[in-house]
Each structure stands twice: as structure tokens, then as C-alpha cells.
Ligand SMILES: Nc1ncnc2c1ncn2[C@@H]1O[C@H](COP(=O)(O)OP(=O)(O)OP(=O)(O)O)[C@@H](O)[C@H]1O
């Protein structure tokens with residue numbers, strides 16, 4: 001009697017687990033399907049796609065679509081072909097932007113946590129509000145000012161823009177990380193005779209590795225994936241890869257070559273996906289840093 | 295080395311006044327303990343002395359030099375924090391050497407000092423470890439070592455032992471006392487621990503609400519508390535306070551207490567207080583539990599001893615003594631008796647009231663009479 | 664005693680001369696103004712490039728600027744024009760549909776899968792990685808892929824026809840009435856994993872002793888979640904909502920890549936409207952006024968959030 005009851009309960013528990021895992025796996029497939037489709041399609045030839053199915057293993061693997069997307073396809077009216085010049089623009093833009101905005105964020109966070117002065121808390125509140133700024137509210141004046149500064153349509157202008165509007169977030173990261181460090185550490189260092197820079201270099205910076213990684217990854221992803229600033233503030237010689245991809249996909253000339261589109265999409269996505277795969281833990285931390293407190 | 299003179303120091307954060315005029319004269323080499331309830335401003339005062347917070351008003355002198363607005367690094371003060379505040383990214387050696395390095399001391403001298411300090415505190419074998427690899431007691435030693443290395447004129451300790459277990463706390467207490475005797479440096483030390491305060495201090499400053507209530511030797515503070523607050527704060531278990539009426543005349547005064555329907559006249563020793571102005575009025579009698587004992591024949595005949603029959607309400611054995619809670623003048627009153635003599639709850643027992651060290655407080659001002 | 668003497672003497676020889684410094688009057692050292700100096704570029708940026716530009720945009724919205732900014736004030740004329748414009752009203756309606764569905768479904772999906780993943784799942788790390796990777800992609804990439812998948816002549820519809828379901832129809836992306844829902848689908852695919860990550864972090868942050876206590880009280884697993892855990896995650900819901908609302912109001916790239924705002928203006932949203940009127944149609948005044956309305960929308964959502972956030976800081 002009791003034996004069957006126990007078996008019953010165990011049976012129920014096991015089927016419950018099985019259903020749970022099945023659901024989780026099916027959902028995982030839903031998330032993976034587009035990626036899988038992208039990759040597979042990028043290795044198929046256009047003839048195959050025309051006669052074949054949406055999802056089908058390539059009969060003959062070919063890198064033609066990748067080559068075309070990288071440096072053969074005509075995008076807009078520019079002379080150098082393919083996504084390559086756009087990709088290079090993105091790299092030239094993203095590296096200084098990430099480094100500068102992170103450096104500013106670290107210093108600001110340091111001041112706002114350990115060297116508070118009258119008004120610094122209030123300033124932080126104003127900066128925090130800046131994290132949620134819808135950029136549409138500043139696009140017009142910003143483009144006017146970039147023009148006045150003579151850097152509109154250039155990579156430099158984009159770097160400037162990304163640093164200016166990225167600093168609020170990086171400051172938030174560092175400040176929220178630093179306020180959880182014990183303040184007595186700074187007091188001890190002050191009594192030991194260390195000054196502002198010494199404390200930063202010798203005590204705070206060595207403790208900042210995790211948040212540095214978070215900030216760099218977050219900024220890299222944001223700036224690499226940005227489209228709005230890219231499309232508004234750059235000209236064909238400085239457009240980032242997101243703009244290039246969008247132009248390529250939406251160009252109306254000739255036959256739609258889905259394999260090339262997908263290869264292009266993968267090229268544009270590759271750097272951030274790689275970062276995600278390598279340092280996903282920090283990526284998640286960055287995502288949740290602004291939203292989940294403590 | 296130097297003494298410390300704190301003159302009318304006030305500190306406010308915005309509209310909140312935390313320190314309301316602190317005056318402390320601390321001669322060179324004295325060990326001063328700061329006690330007081332949580333939030334009364336002890337840490338704030340230490341931070342002001344160290345220069346980590348700028349005072350709003352008043353002066354801080356070290357020796358003869360006005361240090362009120364000097365930067366922390368120029369004050370020659372070292373501080374040991376409750377959390378120890380060891381630099382987590384540096385090993386023990388680096389932690390101790392950091393302050394010396396910053397002051398551009400030659401490498402070889404730094405090494406010598408680190409070695410000597412390590413030997414003194416018996417942490418030589420820990421020098422290459424990171425703080426995270428140390429036990430609480432070891433961290434505490436390193437924190438001390440870090441401040442010792444600079445051999446400052448003044449040490450500040452902010453509850454340095456409160457994160458240690460009871461046994462280690464006693465050990466470290468002894469070591470700190472020895473260290474002070476060896477080095478003779480001025481020390482200001484914050485603690486919540488009564489025993490730490492009584493055993494370590496040359497003088498104790500009791501603070502409340504940003505003011506110093508009394509500043510005196512441990513014995514003064516214990517036997518001659520300035521007011522009810524100090525009397526209640528120092529000593530564990532705490533002093534009993536009874537509202538009593540004063541009677542008598544011509545230098546012979548007594549107070550009246552009632553227990554279980556009987557009223558007793560307790561004589562007040564003339565050396566303790568002049569009660570002439572209070573005859574017929576109420577005062578507050580302060581008497582420590584150890585002055586309320588079971589009947590001991592050799593004491594019974596003393597001039598200021600009275601036998602009072604009380605009803606036992608609760609007993610709390612502490613090992614050496616048993617604390618008996620009773621009701622006198624309708625107020626709770628604790629007596630310290632020999633375990634074998636303690637009555638059971640509900641029973642009557644005789645208690646000797648020894649008034650020799652009794653103190654009296656004005657019931658309005660709460661100051662000692 | 665000998666050790667002590669030796670020690671004291673060595674230390675004394677090296678006696679630091681800090682206490683010979685005397686500072687008798689209030690002097691502000693380098694450490695007083697250095698922090699302010701370090702912070703000042705950011706302060707300047709914030710004042711000029713955020714708050715100053717918001718003000719500037721607001722001013723532009725009250726002028727009759729067209730292709731070039733000009734400062735002839737016309738009161739609320741641009742706002743009147745804006746709200747008489749069918750495209751704008753359509754954009755607002757689309758944003759409402761997109762916003763409600765996107766936020767609502769993301770929250771539900773995120774919460775459900777956070778709870779499922781919280782059941783001691785073996786491959787939790789791998790599954791989490793899979794659910795979350797779309798967040799690393801650019802919305803442009805997401806749009807490109809889903810545009811193709813949902814294209815009726817080459818995507819799912821054709822696929823279903825090819826494998827025999829000839830009655831199957833999924834042509835929302837070219838149907839003006841349904842196109843906005845394709846934006847919802849792609850948006851959820853990209854962002855729901857992120858919501859799950861937030862909720863999972865929230866679930867992990869709950870004091871497990873509360874859960875144990877509830878279980879000892881005889882609560883079932885379902886009751887533990889609905890009565891104890893989820894109510895205690897209110898702040899997490901709040902911040903997830905804020906993040907999603909923020910993404911929704913700013914949504915621009917996804918729609919540009921997926922539908923370009925079409926077919927017709929069927930998937931127009933305020934962000935696209937603002938971009939096109941300001942930068943391709945030379946209607947700065949209307950563009951600015953639409954930007955101001957967007958900002959007001961974000962502010963209305965944010966103020967309660969910032970209020971609670973800053974109050975929490977104080978405690
Ligand atoms: N930076 C500050 N801003 C505002 N108020 C402060 C600040 N620092 C301390 N206070 C307040 O000053 C009061 C005294 O604080 P302090 O840390 O000196 O107390 P304490 O006596 O050391 O207490 P404890 O025994 O708990 O350590 C507290 O009420 C505290 O809230």
C-alpha cells in the first residue's frame with residue numbers, strides 16, 4: 001500500500017522533471033533557431049536557397065557569401081566594396097570610445113564614492129537621470145554642435161558622442177561598485193599619507209578588475225551595436241558596421257541574396273557574440289548592474 | 295610623541311549636530327577610553343582627531359601645534375579600525391610598509407621596521423599572505439602592525455577588538471596594554487566593552503549625544519559618577535536606582551525604603567553626600583548590586599548596614615554569584631548574593647543594604663548630589 | 664625589554680617628521696580641489712550635452728524651424744501640427760501596442776523561465792547562456808534575420824507550404840494591420856532572456872531562510888512562489904519594467920531593420936517619426952516637438968523610479 005504510494009510520488013516527480021527539461025530545451029531551440037538558420041544559410045549558395053527549403057543543411061559548403069559580404073558587395077555608392085570598410089570604421093570608433101568612457105567612469109565613480117563634497121550627491125542624481133535619456137531629445141542640438149566643432153560625419157565625432165553619452169552609465173557602474181567597498185580603506189590610506197591619485201592607483205584600481213571588465217564589455221556591446229548615432233552623425237566614410245549592414249540588406253538593386261545578408265549579419269554580430277561567449281558572466285552582471293540593487 | 299588637546303570641538307553634518315562641544319585634555323602617553331551608547335559620536339570624534347572629518351568649530355592641538363585643519367597625513371596619527379581596513383590587494387608586508395613607502399623612506403629601513411614590527415606582534419610567518427588568508431585575530435595584529443610601523447605620536451583605536459571571539463579579545467587586550475606600557479604613546483580607544491574600558495584606561499570619557507558626561511579615572515567614574523547616565527552606563531550589572539524620601543537633620547540623614555509592607559531607615563554616610571537641602575524631598579538613591587548582599591555576620595554590624603527582608607522575584611546565577619531580582623519601593627532592584635544563600639523565586643530572604651558607597655542624585659537634574 | 668629598546672630606537676631614528684608640520688589656519692590642500700577638478704569634465708558634459716541640449720530641443724520645438732534651426736517663436740504651433748498629424752497619432756498607437764505587448768510578454772516569459780531555471784536545473788549555465796545571447800546582438804542583426812524568417816515568400820510560410828501545410832499563412836510582416844506584431848515577436852526574442860536574467864538574479868537574492876520557513880509552515884512550492892517569493896521581488900519587477908519601457912520608447916533600430924516603418928507607415932513609432940522629420944524631411948520644429956513628447960513619456964515613467972531609488976540610497 002504505502003510502497004505504491006511512494007512509487008506513485010516518485011513517478012510523478014520524475015515525469016514532472018522530464019516535462020520541465022523538455023520545455024526548457026524546446027525554448028532553447030526557439031532562441032537558437034535564428035542563429036542556426038543564419039549560420040547554415042550563410043554557407044549555402046543562392047541556387048540552393050532558391051530551390052531548397054528554409055532550413056536545410058548546405059549540400060556544398062561555400063564561403064562565397066562570406067567573401068561577398070566582406071569585400072565584394074556594392075553598398076550604396078562607395079568605392080571600396082563590402083562590409084569591410086564599415087567594420088574597420090566600427091573598430092576605429094569603438095576602441096577609443098570604450099577606453100575613454102570607462103576611464104572617466106572609474107574616476108567619477110571614485111570621486112562620487114570616496115571624495116564626496118557639497119553637491120556631489122545631487123550631481124550623481126542628475127547624472128543617473130541621464131542614463132535614461134531618450135537620445136532623440138538631444139539629437140538635433142548635438143548635430144548642430146558637432147558641425148560647429150568641425151567633427152560631424154567623422155569617426156572622431158562619433159567617439160566624442162559615445163563618450164559623452166556613455167559616461168553616465170560607466171559612472172553608475174563604478175560608483176555602485178565602489179560604495180560597497182569599505183570606506184575605512186580610504187581613511188586608512190589617507191592616514192598612511194596617500195593622496196588622491198595614490199589611493200586610486202594603489203588601492204582602488206587593483207580592486208576594480210571585475211567592474212572594469214563589466215564596464216568595458218557593456219560599453220563595447222552598446223557602442224558596437226549602436227545604430228542611431230551611426231546613422232545620424234556619420235557620413236559614408238565613417239559609418240559603423242550596423243549602418244553598413246542595414247544599407248546592404250535594404251539596398252533594392254539586384255536580386256536579394258539571403259546568404260550574403262546572413263553572412264553580413266554574422267560579421268556584424270561576431271565581435272559582440274564572441275565577447276558574450278568569452279565573458280558572458282560579466283555581460284550579465286553589466287545588464288543587471290543598473291537594474292538589480294544589492 | 296605628544297599629548298592631545300581637544301578644545302570645544304563641534305561637528306555637524308548639515309543640520310544634524312553630532313558633536314556639541316567636546317573638551318578633552320590628554321597628556322602625553324595617556325591611555326584614554328571613549329565609551330558611550332551607539333551613535334553618540336565616538337567614531338566621529340576619532341575621525342575629527344585624525345583629520346578625516348573637518349571639525350565645524352573648535353581646535354585640536356597636538357603638543358603645542360594647532361592641527362585643526364592639517365591634512366590627515368600631516369598629523370602623525372595612526373588609526374586601527376573595527377574592520378581593520380587592510381588593503382586587500384597587498385600582502386601583509388606591503389600593508390605594513392605602505393605608509394612608510396609613501397613617506398619615501400629608504401627601502402632598507404622599511405624592511406628593518408617591517409621585520410621588527412612583525413617580530414613584536416609575532417606575525418613574521420604571515421608576511422607574504424594576503425589579508426583574505428588570515429584569521430580575524432591575525433588581521434587584527436596586522437592592522438596594529440601597520441599603525442605601529444609608523445610610530446606615530448598618537449594612536450586611535452575604533453573598537454579594534456569587537457570582531458574577535460571572547461577568548462582572543464582577552465588576549466589581545468593584554469597585549470595592547472603591554473604595548474602601551476612599552477611604547478608609552480598617547481592612545482584614544484573606543485570600545486563598548488566595560489571590562490576593556492576599566493582594565494585598559496588611564497582615564498575614561500563617557501559620551502552621550504555628542505557631549506562628554508564625565509572624564510575621569512576608572513575608579514572615579516565607577517565610584518563617583520557625575521550623573522545617573524554615567525552611573526547606569528558603567529558597571530555590569532547596572533546600578534540600582536530607587537526613588538527615596540530623605541529624612542533626618544543636623545548632618546545625620548537617612549532615606550526611607552519600603553519592602554513587603556515594612557519601611558526601613560537607611561542611614562546616609564556623610565562622606566557620600568550632603569543631603570541637608572533635600573530633607574522631606576525625594577532623591578534618587580544609586581546603589582550597586584554588590585552593595586546588596588546576603589547576610590554576612592562580619593558586615594551586619596557596620597554603621598551603614600541595614601538588614602531588609604525582601605521577596606525574591608527572579609534569580610540569575612552567573613557562576614561566582616547569583617543575582618537576585620526583588621522589588622523595593624516598588625522598583626526593580628538587583629542584589630548580588632552567594633549562590634548557596636539565594637532564595638527561590640517567591641520566597642522571602644534577608645538582604646544587607648550597605649550604604650557606604652551609595653550615591654544620591656537630584657531627581658530633577660539627575661546630577662550627583 | 665631589550666627587543667623593545669632596540670625597536671624603539673630604530674623607529675625613533677626614522678622618526679617621520681609629519682608632526683613638525685603646522686597648519687594653523689584653514690588651508691585647502693590639493694586633495695580638496697582635485698576631486699572637483701576630476702569630476703568637472705563630466706559635470707560640464709552633463710550640464711551642456713544632456714540638460715542644456717534638452718532645453719535647446721525644447722526651445723527649437725517652439726520655433727518655426729524647418730530645414731535649418733531658426734529662432735522665430737510660434738508658441739505651441741508645432742505641437743498642434745504634431746497632434747493633428749495622422750502619422751504621429753499612428754506612431755503613438757503603434758508604440759502603445761508594441762509597448763504593452765512587448766513589456767507584458769517579456770515580463771511573463773522572463774518570470775516563468777526564471778522560476779523554471781531556479782529548480783536546480785543541471786545545465787542551467789548553458790541554458791541561461793542560450794536564452795540571453797540575443798541581447799548581445801545588435802537590433803539591426805535581429806531585424807535582418809527576422810525580416811527574412813517572416814518574409815512570406817521565402818520564410819516560414821514557404822517552409823510550411825513546402826512541407827505540405829499548404830493552408831498555412833504567416834504574412835504579418837507585409838500586412839499593415841499585423842506588421843506591428845512582428846516587431847513584438849522579434850523584440851521579445853531579443854529581450855526576454857534579459858528579463859529572465861534580472862528575475863533570476865532577484866530570485867537568487869532572496870533570503871533562503873524565508874523560503875525554508877514558509878515550507879515548514881506547510882506551504883506548497885506553488886504557494887511559496889506566489890505568496891512569498893514573488894511579492895518580495897517587487898523592486899525587481901519595478902526595475903525590469905523600467906528597463907523594458909525604456910527600450911520600447913527608444914526602439915528605433917529594430918524597426919528600421921525589420922520593416923523600415925512599413926508597410927506604408929504601419930510600424931511607425933515616435934523614434935522613427937522624430938528621425939525622419941528632423942533629418943530626412945527637414946521639419947526640425949515638428950521633429951523637436953516630437954522629441955520633447957518622447958522625453959516627457961520617459962520622464963513620467965522614470966520619476967517614480969528615481970524617487971524610490973534615491974530614497975533607498977539615503978537609508
Ligand atoms: N557622514 C555622515 N553624515 C551624516 N551623519 C553622519 C555621518 N557620519 C556619522 N553620522 C551620524 O553621526 C552620529 C554619530 O555617529 P558615530 O559613527 O560617530 O557614532 P558612534 O558613537 O561611533 O557609534 P557606534 O558605537 O555605533 O560606532 C550617528 O547618528 C550617525 O548617523
Ligand SMILES: [Mg+2]
Pocket residue numbers: 336337338452
Ligand atoms: Mg563607531
